[in-house]
Amino acid sequence: MAHRLSLDDARRIAVHAQLLDLPRPTDLVETVRRLTFLQIDPTAAIAPNADLVLWSRLGNVYDPADLVKAVEGDHTLVETVAYIRSPQDVPAVIAEVRDAEQHPFIVEWLAANDSFRRDILTRLEADGPLLSRDIPDTSVVPWPSTGWTNNRNITKMLEALTLRGHVAIAGRKGRQRYFDLPERVYPDGLPTLTYDEAITHLDERRLQALGIARSTGPQLSGEHPYVGAAGEPTQVEGVPGTWRVHPAYLDLPGFEGRTALLSPFDRLIHDRVRAEQLFGFEYILEMYKPKDQRRWGYFALPILHHAQLIGKLDAIADRKSGVLTVNAIHEDVRFTKEMTAGVHGEIRDLASWLGLEVTGPAAPPRPRRRATPARPR
Structure with a gap:
């Protein structure tokens, strides 16, 4: 009732x-x-x-x-794409994006740029944290848009990887974000949901x-x-x-x-x-x-x-x-x-x-x- x-x-x-x-x-x-x-x-x-x-x-x-x-x-708080959150909520945010039904275009763009993804993770593992401008653009298929994100391949891939838990935002230099591997940013012991x-x-x-x-x-x-x-x-x-x-x-x-x-x-x-x-x-x-x-x-x-x-x-x-x-x-x-x-x-x-x-x-x-x-x- x-x-x-x-x-x-x-x-x-x-x-x-x-x-x-x-x-x-x-x-x-x-x-x-x-x-x-x-x-x-x-x-x-x-x-x-x-x-x-x-x-x-x-x-x-x-x-x-x-x-x-x-x-x-x-890191008692963490930055995700567009938000500052408590680390306790990060596993849920990642799982929601990771397992939700994706737009076919996103799926196709990420699949076509899998080598680009691997290049970014390798570079971050060796040299992170890094600003997006310090990461080479090795994309195979550019990000198409009629707006301001057109051809912003590095930023779009970094944000996609962050939303899926493969990359984390480690800090800022002015309005620019530093990216790194999540195990260097998020606290240990976060569950997988x-x-x-x-x-x-x-x-x-x-x-x-x-x-x-x-x-x-x-x-x-x-x-x-x-x-x-x-x-x-x-x-x-x-x-x-x-x-x-x-x-x-x-x-x-x-x-x-x-x-x-x-x-x-x-x-x-x-x-x-x-x-x-x-x-x-x-x-x-x-x-x-x-x-x-x-x-x-x-x-x-x-x-x-x-x-x-x-x-x-x-x-x-x-x-x-x-x-x-x-x-x-x-x-x-x-x-x-x-x-x-x-x-x-x-x-x-x-x-x-x-x-x-x-x-x-x-x-x-x-x-x-x-x-x-x-x-x-």
Whole structure:
């Protein structure tokens, strides 16, 4: 029998699962494990997505150098293609790609370039870790594309091998990735999973991170937000259909919310359909739209207040000028004094974390300093 949740309870579960309530988490590695992954995206209108997601949870104590150390230093976290993950999830990610039905073109391209694959593995065994530019292109059949990946044979083969567990990403030099053999990057003792075991593992991990989610849905690019048969069925007041809920979150003792500024790629709002159904929140990333067609801004940050998504922040960080320019604060609901104070405080904290000064037409006023009582003479 399905559970029955109020809309407010469903929202609280989603916020709590994403570590966006109080108290804040304090451990970087444990935070990433809970979130399941951090999406790597080069856009840095404010900060890179992985850093912005962690700042939203950990606050100003978060130092991006700590993430680099975790990934490239002690490998308590690892980079896969497009994501940073806990090593515990790598076997499932590999098994899912390895055993899933592949597009015939991929199968044919990999088969035709088997000698190329062997050349790469031999070179990495002898000289790894290596940047892709340091690996010779001995492909037999080039990678055809009408887009930017056309003839990027080395990169496509390295990513294919990484997804299948034959190669691992060992670190970075700027935006370029170092590749090496997986036994030099991943911790010892990782299990080999079957396809079914991998799907079960990933579904359970996604539900732990999302709290409440749909079993299936429209195919989306990248990591999908669906959880299969994980968790337990539930009905949400006013929302059609059946959801899956993580049973550990059904009884949240004393939910305490806070205000948070979110990355456009944050998992709380990444599934736009889920965000609209659960939170009544409409969002589109407008960086690809012409300026005169944008409603909220180039890289608007969704604003969370307790268990409600209340608006968007249009701001841009200019590190050369040393300023965080706040162009607008878009209110989806009429802000209360508490909401306004919370949003202004988060903007100041964001600027402080970035080492920038807040400016712009919608910049919050500077907090008043308390007058120091005069000393008696």
